[in-house]
Amino acid sequence: MKNKKFLSYEAKIILGVIILITIILLPFSISDYFFSVENSLKNFYTKYLEKYPLWIDILVLVSPVLIYTLIVEIRKNRSDYKEDIIYNVKWKWEWSRDKIVNLQCFCPICDEELYYDNLYNENNLKLQKLDFICDKCNKVVTSIPYSNNVSRSSLNIKKEIERVIRKKMMKI
Numbered sequence: 001m002k003n004k005k006f007l008s009y010e011a012k013i014i015l016g017v018i019i020l021i022t023i024i025l026l027p028f029s030i031s032d033y034f035f036s037v038e039n040s041l042k043n044f045y046t047k048y049l050e051k052y053p054l055w056i057d058i059l060v061l062v063s064p065v066l067i068y069t070l071i072v073e074i075r076k077n078r079s080d081y082k083e084d085i086i087y088n089v090k091w092k093w094e095w096s097r098d099k100i101v102n103l104q105c106f107c108p109i110c111d112e113e114l115y116y117d118n119l120y121n122e123n124n125l126k127l128q129k130l131d132f133i134c135d136k137c138n139k140v141v142t143s144i145p146y147s148n149n150v151s152r153s154s155l156n157i158k159k160e161i162e163r164v165i166r167k168k169m170m171k172i
Helices: 009-024 030-049 054-080 150-171
Strands: 083-086 089-096 099-106 115-120 127-134 139-145
Touching: 083 150, 089 150, 099 150
Parallel strands: none
Antiparallel strands: 083 089, 089 099, 115 127, 127 139
16 A cells, blocks of 8 residues: 655645745744744743753753664564464564564474364364464474464464563563
8 A cells, every 4th residue: 555645746846935935025034033032042041951960951852862762672673573483383473563464374393384274163163273284294283272263363372472572571
């Protein structure tokens, strides 16, 4: 799906020309306005901030940048985590913002994609277990007992991945 842009190039050019004409035709000088803003900032600093040491002023200015950098690093570490072995099966997925998408299971031995087989109880047609089978190895790699359906199993795996992420974050 193509991302829609806020404005087209033509609209941006027209908007830029309108803003430029407005700035030229303003009844007051822009330089006077900027000098008044500079003077008011100087007055604010001398009135309220001059009494604090310089290192506190710098800390206040730098701390948002540090916090932002920390948040970006945490998100980056989360998005690097794209595969794990859960229930003896290799799971691979991708991230779309904070959500896990394209969750797939692979054989831990041959790395072949697995398919699943539903085993129902014949008496009341409830799902007994969900088997993950490898075509290449010709065997059942794992079984998840008492799963209601495939989407529920997928939800359980996603919850397990999020639990592992929370556990890793607690160590940091």
